[in-house]
Amino acid sequence: MADFEPVLLRRILKKASPWLDAYRADGGYRALQKAVHEMTPAQVVDTVKTSGLRGRGGAGFPTGLKWTFLPKDHPGPIYMCINADESEPCTFNNRILMEEDPHQVLEGIILSCYATRASTAYVYLRYEYGRSYRVMQQAIDELYNNNLLGRNILGRDFHLDIYLHRGAAAYICGEETALLESLEGKRGWPRIKPPFPAVEGAFRKPTVVNNIETVACVTHIVDRGADWFKSMGVPPDPKNPRDTGSYGPKLYCISGHVNKPGCVELPLGITLRELIDKYGGGVWKGRKAKGAIPGGISMGIMTEAEFDTPLDFAGPAKVGCLGLGTAAVTVFDEETSIVDVLYNICRFFAHESCGQCTPCREGTGWMLKIMERIRRGQGRLEDLNILEVAGDQMGIIPGTTICGLADGAGWPVKNAIRKFRGEFEQYIRGAKKSRLLELVKTH
């Protein structure tokens, strides 16, 4: 992997200027010129489809395929909603892209709108990303002043407006249909699907929802072609007919107990161990890792023994995790209590469940209560079974909830109990203590 040339971070690592002129001097908006002058929208869709690009927002859905679900010959308007809510704990790559190279992202948005014939794009941006908001707005203003947004872009019959829309600190608004509700000015309650957004999305019109990193990839796919994109990553597993492969570069976030937390770009498929040792500077304080979350906390937990798992779209599931998610890795060392880790995770989901579905509202609440009880030393061994069953029964996979937040809440719980049962039992029997117990009691 020594010969890997960063793609998405290529300008960021050189600390190149985020302004339009500098971006253009580095070849920026070349892909857009090519698309609007030499390609039909359908050809752009085809190129993205052929590239095998899968959504970077967490679900890994093939991007080109999603675009083909839009109704044909729709009179419009068609909307593009860019998901910049990035609230999955331990994930921060969208922020880096927006803050450091906004035009790369915006070019991808404009190309995606050209391909899908969307006439308005809303970038749903989490409120906490104030700096991203200001940098992106400045870049958008530059585009309007340079005929790259607005009416008749580059002299063609192509019109597009891009608006930033700020959220209000609710994790659930990253779920695509909650995002649409929130955009429309309502509470962020996910919608029952179908209808899918491609058919009935924002303002009841056909809508595509794509993540920031996904559209940043589109810029380079149009520029350099589908084959180039497919030269990176992992081809489909022939034994798994549902695996469509894991192509292209990926931004991996590394945090927690490592020496060098940060964001690195690598072809999809690096193992967790290599990521931590080579790019995260290894586990801190000369300690060993106890485990890690592989892709945001919703994806579950891996033990140290599972660190040779490749982080591609198919890898984490092979060790019982939900998926690749956001490819955000957080490592915890051998001195960390698994009880503290799981407590922290359960607290997050209990706080962020939107409350619409009973299994999720009650399930996340009870999981937190049980974890609190265990931490305080009042746990019972049968609590572990209750947690495991609750984890199995909530979510869209078992079919009991409207959205995937509940799957994400259940997964780390059942992973933790199954993979670290011995440590939980020891804790309940009183042999282990939580380091943080006293502190958390005070607030």
Add this chain to the structure above:
Amino acid sequence: MSVLSEELRQKILAYVPRYPNKQAVTLPALHIVQDALRCVPLEAIREIADLLDLSPAEVHDTMSFYGFFRDEKQPLGKTRLWVCRSLACGLRGAEELLDTVCKKLNVQPGGTSADGKITVEFAECIGACEGAPAVLIDDEARMNVTPDKVDALLDELRQ
């Protein structure tokens, strides 16, 4: 007496052309009002509803879903300081940090210091995990805020 100045009303109305309907201006309007008034008073909800052709109940329903907006009984202080408590920060001292900040300001999370300068909140991951423990000052992240940096930070925010 209206609580929204003409300037605020114009700021809100400037968002209307961006969307196919006025209800979509609800979140921008709530942000504009809370930024200026440090809370969203009930009267402001009525006035927003009026501007956007909505029922005040609709605006209130949206506002109350997001724990982010404050009513007039609990206005924000001059600066809102969010201390992240999610996993990456939790593993690098977030609980200690939140504890230190609360003790120094003599508040519970959600509370405002007696001088009205700083409101402390806990936050779930603010997307600055490479700099854990991290805080958010209104909407700008500050990274690597170890407890020894708290005094300087609070002094800065009190200015």
